[in-house]
Amino acid sequence: MSLALYDTWSRTVRPFTALQPSHVGLYCCGPTVYDHAHIGNLRTYVFEDVLRRVLELNGYKVRHVVNITDVGHLVSDADEGEDKMEKGSRRTGESAWEIAERYTRAFMSDWRALNLLEPTLWCRATDHIAEQIAFVAELERTGCTYRTNDGVYFDTSRQDDYGYLARLDHAGLQAGKRVALGEKRSATDFALWKFSPPGSTRQMEWDSPWGRGFPGWHIECSAMSAKYLGPWFDIHCGGEDHIAVHHSNEIAQTQARHGTRSANFWMHGHFLTLDAAKMSKSTGDFLRLQSLIDRGIDPLAYRYLCLGAHYRSKLRFNHEALEAAQAALDRLRKAYTSWPVGGTEDEDFVARFNAEVNQDLNLPRALAVLWELVRSELPDETRRATVDVFDAVLGLQLAEWRADTFEIPADVADLARQREEARARKDWPESDRLREVLRAKGWQIEDGVDGQRLSPLDAKGA
Numbered sequence: 001m002s003l004a005l006y007d008t009w010s011r012t013v014r015p016f017t018a019l020q021p022s023h024v025g026l027y028c029c030g031p032t033v034y035d036h037a038h039i040g041n042l043r044t045y046v047f048e049d050v051l052r053r054v055l056e057l058n059g060y061k062v063r064h065v066v067n068i069t070d071v072g073h074l075v076s077d078a079d080e081g082e083d084k085m086e087k088g089s090r091r092t093g094e095s096a097w098e099i100a101e102r103y104t105r106a107f108m109s110d111w112r113a114l115n116l117l118e119p120t121l122w123c124r125a126t127d128h129i130a131e132q133i134a135f136v137a138e139l140e141r142t143g144c145t146y147r148t149n150d151g152v153y154f155d156t157s158r159q160d161d162y163g164y165l166a167r168l169d170h171a172g173l174q175a176g177k178r179v180a181l182g183e184k185r186s187a188t189d190f191a192l193w194k195f196s197p198p199g200s201t202r203q204m205e206w207d208s209p210w211g212r213g214f215p216g217w218h219i220e221c222s223a224m225s226a227k228y229l230g231p232w233f234d235i236h237c238g239g240e241d242h243i244a245v246h247h248s249n250e251i252a253q254t255q256a257r258h259g260t261r262s263a264n265f266w267m268h269g270h271f272l273t274l275d276a277a278k279m280s281k282s283t284g285d286f287l288r289l290q291s292l293i294d295r296g297i298d299p300l301a302y303r304y305l306c307l308g309a310h311y312r313s314k315l316r317f318n319h320e321a322l323e324a325a326q327a328a329l330d331r332l333r334k335a336y337t338s339w340p341v342g343g344t345e346d347e348d349f350v351a352r353f354n355a356e357v358n359q360d361l362n363l364p365r366a367l368a369v370l371w372e373l374v375r376s377e378l379p380d381e382t383r384r385a386t387v388d389v390f391d392a393v394l395g396l397q398l399a400e401w402r403a404d405t406f407e408i409p410a411d412v413a414d415l416a417r418q419r420e421e422a423r424a425r426k427d428w429p430e431s432d433r434l435r436e437v438l439r440a441k442g443w444q445i446e447d448g449v450d451g452q453r454l455s456p457l458d459a460k461g462a
């Protein structure tokens with residue numbers, strides 16, 4: 001078997017070989033925990049999960065690190081505006097620390113619902129302030145930083161190939177620049193450490209050699225990936241929006257400190273879009289996994305939907321496509337559970353499936369192989385055993401699925417949605433009334449940290 005992956009750095013699909021035999025270091029930029037994850041964010045984690053499973057299929061032991069951004073991610077990429085955490089705190093009235101805790105837990109719950117494999121390590125930015133300060137101090141020694149009244153900045157003019165990952169056009173950038181620079185010398189320079197605003201105290205701030213403040217967003221990933229995977233590791237992932245700024249800056253820092261571009265492969269998942277517009281947490285109007293569950297959709301049907309589009313093409317979300325994914329998953333489950341255990345896999349089908357996933361994770365074609373197998377004349381137990389092999393990559397948990405898993409009727413889903421809306425506008429009497437209506441229909445609602453969960457009353461004790 002040979003695995004080939006698309007590398008954004010070289011802009012080519014090239015053969016993957018691990019830097020150390022049989023071990024792969026994989027760093028994935030994680031969530032900024034000032035709000036729930038939206039289903040677009042989750043698409044990127046599904047892509048990364050499939051990547052990890054394909055690496056494991058190829059016999060690699062994967063050291064998978066995912067960070068939690070709980071400080072330093074500013075509202076604007078130009079190092080201006082408020083910290084997203086402090087802004088979230090103003091929105092909800094909770095402290096920035098409470099918000100981080102709440103949305104980290106909600107994120108983990110989405111993670112499990114999508115059957116994403118547990119990373120080897122989760123790491124929080126706020127647990128690694130010392131590493132980030134040390135990184136900035138090292139950068140200062142190399143002479144590629146400067147100070148302004150509001151922070152310490154990286155001087156991107158010191159690197160001839162700054163922005164190569166994004167193929168940034170320096171001449172064009174300089175000529176066309178319209179952004180407010182503040183005291184920055186160039187539009188592409190970025191904050192390594194920002195001072196707390198004079199005369200005010202931030203909820204999250206630390207002492208540093210330069211003054212009290214907080215780390216920039218990019219330094220967190222460079223410091224933590226270098227700590228846990230070394231300054232030269234196999235694969236660094238994120239969504240496509242990270243190419244131009246976040247990952248270009250990670251590379252610049254690591255280049256200056258360690259002389260490497262951090263990772264051998266840089267891989268990016270393309271966006272899920274909603275009605276052609278970028279789905280954005282910052283606009284406050286977005287779809288969560290829980291919103292799909294409330295419509296009676298199984299989180300794994302959302303996973304199936306993601307598998308049906310190549311990670312390097314945009315996926316335009318709509319409910320019809322999601323319902324079609326749910327129907328396909330239902331058909332697959334039904335067929336699978338009707339087949340007896342005890343067979344052995346069909347090697348030709350396995351070879352074809354593996355060839356597809358090894359060609360830059362071509363899951364749409366791998367799914368076509370799956371359906372060809374389902375419709376084939378092979379003995380039932382052979383089909384079941386072969387699907388088991390595929391499911392190690394697909395992650396649809398077919399073997400765990402039980403036919404008695406409940407389906408939510410449309411009227412119940414609708415009542416549950418109304419209740420969520422009532423809760424959102426803090427209309428507690430209406431929310432309680434709807435809970436009772438649902439109870440009378442045989443459904444119960446539990447309010448968790450990450451929203452409400454619906455289940456049939458009789459299934460609870462079962």
Ligand code: AMP
Pocket residue numbers: 029030031032033039040041042043044069237238239240241242269270271272273278279280281
């Ligand atoms: P954030 O929580 O905003 O830091 O983003 C978490 C991850 O989701 C990052 O890898 C982003 O690149 C990715 N991402 C953000 N928006 C989308 C989207 N609409 N579709 C797919 N991935 C996204």
Ligand code: ZN
Pocket residue numbers: 028029030221238246
């Ligand atoms: Zn990152």
